Amino acid sequence: MRLLPLIVLALSAHVTAEERPLRFSVTESWAMPMIRIENGQATGGILYDLQHRLAQKVGRRAELQVMPRMRVQQIMVRGEIDVRCYVNPAFLQESHYQYIWSVPFMNQRDVLVSRSQPPQDLHPEQLPGHAIGTVLGFTYPRLEPLFARGDLRRDDARTQHLVLDKLLAHRYDYAVSNDKSLEWYNRHQPPGQRLYESSELGNDLMSCIVRNExxxxxxxLLRAMVRMKEDGEFDEILSRYR
Known part of the structure; x- marks a missing residue:
C-alpha cells in the first residue's frame, strides 16, 4: 500500500514537468513592431504573438525572458532557453549544436537610413570616415569588413529605436535599421521628421532555433512552425503590424 503515494507523487511530478512553460529569449534591444517591452516585460509585437501562438500549438505556456543580447549565448549554452526566434545563421558567431533550425517565418531587409532622401542609392562604401548608428551587440555582415578596416565607425545605442532617435537628433548622419522598425518609427513621426531608406544592406530569412533535449x-514545435507557414499564420501575424 505504501507504493500508492509514491506512484501518485511520481505521476504528479511527471505532469508538472510536462506543463513547464517554454522559455523564449527576447533581446531587450529589439523594438516595435518586433516586440514591445514595458517595465522589463514583453507585452506585444510580432514576436510576442508568434511565440505565444507557437507555445499554444504544443499545449504549453510561453515564458518570454527579456535579456541583453550578450547574455543570450551564455543562457543557451546552459540549456536555460528552449526557443530563440528572429535569428539567421549569418548573424551567429557561435555554435548552437544542441539546437535545431525551424523553417523561416519572415523576411527582413536591413537598410541604411538617413534624414533626407538621397538622390540615388547611397552605399556605405561611399561614406569613408562616417559614424554609422548601430545596435549594441548586433552583427551587420555587409558592414563588418568596413568597421574592421576603420573605413566606417560604429556608434552603438542600446535599442533599435534609440538608434533612430539619435539619427533624428543629428548625432550622426546615417544609421542601420531593419525595414519593419523603420516603417513603424516613421508611422509615429510628423511628416517633416520622417527618416529615409538610402539603400539595402541585406535581405535575410528569419527563423527560430529549438533546443533538442x-x-x-x-x-x-518544428512541425508546428511548418503548419503555421502552410496555413498562412505567419502572414496573418505580420499583417497586424503593417
Missing amino acids: PDVPTMQ
Whole structure:
C-alpha cells in the first residue's frame, strides 16, 4: 500500500514537468513592431504573438525572458532557453549544436537610413570616415569588413529605436535599421521628421532555433512552425503590424 503515494507523487511530478512553460529569449534591444517591452516585460509585437501562438500549438505556456543580447549565448549554452526566434545563421558567431533550425517565418531587409532622401542609392562604401548608428551587440555582415578596416565607425545605442532617435537628433548622419522598425518609427513621426531608406544592406530569412533535449517538444514545435507557414499564420501575424 505504501507504493500508492509514491506512484501518485511520481505521476504528479511527471505532469508538472510536462506543463513547464517554454522559455523564449527576447533581446531587450529589439523594438516595435518586433516586440514591445514595458517595465522589463514583453507585452506585444510580432514576436510576442508568434511565440505565444507557437507555445499554444504544443499545449504549453510561453515564458518570454527579456535579456541583453550578450547574455543570450551564455543562457543557451546552459540549456536555460528552449526557443530563440528572429535569428539567421549569418548573424551567429557561435555554435548552437544542441539546437535545431525551424523553417523561416519572415523576411527582413536591413537598410541604411538617413534624414533626407538621397538622390540615388547611397552605399556605405561611399561614406569613408562616417559614424554609422548601430545596435549594441548586433552583427551587420555587409558592414563588418568596413568597421574592421576603420573605413566606417560604429556608434552603438542600446535599442533599435534609440538608434533612430539619435539619427533624428543629428548625432550622426546615417544609421542601420531593419525595414519593419523603420516603417513603424516613421508611422509615429510628423511628416517633416520622417527618416529615409538610402539603400539595402541585406535581405535575410528569419527563423527560430529549438533546443533538442528530452524536456522540450522539439519535433512538435518544428512541425508546428511548418503548419503555421502552410496555413498562412505567419502572414496573418505580420499583417497586424503593417
